[in-house]
Amino acid sequence: MITLMSAVLVAALLAxxxxxLxxxxxxxxxxxGS
Structure with a gap:
């Protein structure tokens, strides 16, 4: 469950x-360039 929450958190941060960036x-x- 913690792994799933961490994955969701990372995905949200990237989004x-x-x-x-x-x-x-x-x-x-x-x-x-200029």
């Missing part, structure tokens, strides 16, 4: 943090 990465790439 929430994914777009933010991607936008930050794109911003950094734009800064380096």
């Amino acid at each position: 929430l943090a994914g777009p933010a 991607e936008s930050m990465f794109n911003q950094a790439m734009d800064t380096v």
Whole structure:
């Protein structure tokens, strides 16, 4: 049960943090590219 809860928690964190990390990465790439 704890394993399942941990897996759900990690999946939720990835779902929430994914777009933010991607936008930050794109911003950094734009800064380096210009």
